[in-house]
């Protein structure tokens with residue numbers, strides 16, 4: 001083809017050039033939205049928007065810089081998807097509480113699968129309302145009290161494990177140990193399965209839990225879809241369905257299916273061989289899960305069954321509570337959409353049960369584990385705080401094991417944990433999708449916008465937290481709390497969609513801290529990183545572990 005009768009260009013090359021030009025214009029137009037709306041923000045990198053910064057500096061540091069530079073409301077682009085970062089407490093109240101009906105759902109950058117939408121964390125509209133109201137009773141104080149015995153056992157194992165790991169005064173990686181501890185807690189409180197992941201760091205639950213941990217969505221596929229969101233519905237689901245965590249999902253599904261089957265008929269618990277054989281047969285036939293997984297699962301299952309045979313297990317776990325919430329009306333088993341009335345007479349269907357059990361497992365493991373390991377780091381690097389905490393624990397408990405009621409008496413512990421959550425809250429970002437155009441505090445937010453909360457940056461804003469990097473539990477005295485705006489401290493989110501597992505997380509973290517401090521104190525060693533380097537994902541983690549000296553308390557058992 002000739003251009004202006006001068007240059008001869010092959011047709012295919014011209015097509016490519018035109019395509020590139022079209023994409024560049026598309027990118028430029030997409031990246032002009034916040035400027036047109038008068039919202040401050042950084043100049044986006046073509047096609048990638050802010051993603052390059054996130055990958056280079058990590059989500060938490062990138063957002064901290066953005067909020068410090070542009071203020072509490074910042075317009076950015078994840079690829080070509082417009083995101084409004086909101087770290088203004090007043091605006092957060094409007095979006096997450098007052099105008100919740102306009103922001104009821106999470107923003108999901110990829111096309112969600114049916115399974116993703118069946119879990120309470122990603123469910124939408126009335127379906128979310130139904131799931132949330134069905135699952136919330138699972139986390140009441142009364143139900144949590146029933147879990148205390150299980151948590152207690154895991155705490156004892158944690159202490160034993162620290163003791164054996166430190167051996168002859170070797171430093172201990174508390175990140176690994178805390179991960180194994182919360183894995184034990186969630187396995188027993190969610191599924192009634194006792195896995196000794198603390199003594200077996202290569203345990204399959206730990207392996208699959210880690211593999212499936214939040215942050216998986218930051219795959220190249222997700223980035224690709226963020227760059228070209230118009231392709232979301234065409235290829236998003238296919239790519240994600242095919243590639244992300246298939247073996248992980250399969251593992252959890254099989255484990256759960258058999259656990260449910262076992263419970264359906266009380267008498268089957270007595271016969272170990274039949275159900276176990278069936279499960280393994282099914283896995284082998286499918287040929288998808290490795291031999292090691294089968295062996296692990298067989299062992300875990302066997303121990304769960306053995307416990308039931310010995311009558312030790314009373315099914316006081318989330319799985320049982322969820323099973324109790326289903327089969328109220330079997331013929332509506334497959335219903336998963338419609339108005340609230342259509343959910344009225346049914347419990348959880350199979351897909352919802354599976355998806356939520358896995359959600360609890362994944363949401364409850366990594367978040368709590370990292371919070372706890374940062375707490376140990378804070379103790380080691382703030383000896384005065386540690387001393388005060390030990391004094392309180394000794395005075396209130398007099399060396400006895402903590403009971404549920406004791407935990408609320410430990411006021412300094414409450415302040416300490418809050419300060420840990422302020423500086424090291426695991427969920428550094430959570431979001432909502434704007435359903436209809438709306439103007440809030442002079443900012444126009446178009447329908448479909450992702451509203452993301454950079455909580456790491458909010459929790460380090462010097463306007464609310466003077467000398468923000470300083471670790472100081474006294475920030476959480478009643479007097480000091482009253483001086484700050486509501487919603488300036490939101491480690492578990494805000495409003496009707498606040499973290500459903502908050503009480504469990506706080507209970508297990510506090511119990512573990514009490515157990516540890518009744519037996520040990522923490523100090524730094526030459527391998528302790530100060531300050532800690534964070535990983536770059538959406539969950540706050542110490543990149544190089546939390547390595548500390550753990551010293552037995554001379555005055556303890």
Ligand code: HEM
Pocket residue numbers: 120121122132359360361363364365367368371425426427430431490491492493494495496497498499500501502504505
């Ligand atoms: C220290 C530990 C934890 C932290 C910091 C944390 C933080 C959060 C945050 C920030 C959210 C988003 C809330 C919002 O959008 O407003 C959330 C949601 C959620 N969390 Fe947690 N979480 C923790 C532990 C747990 C545990 C132990 C469980 C379950 C056993 C859990 C289950 C969930 C679920 C299911 C949701 C989605 C709720 C919904 O959409 O209705 N989390 N969490």
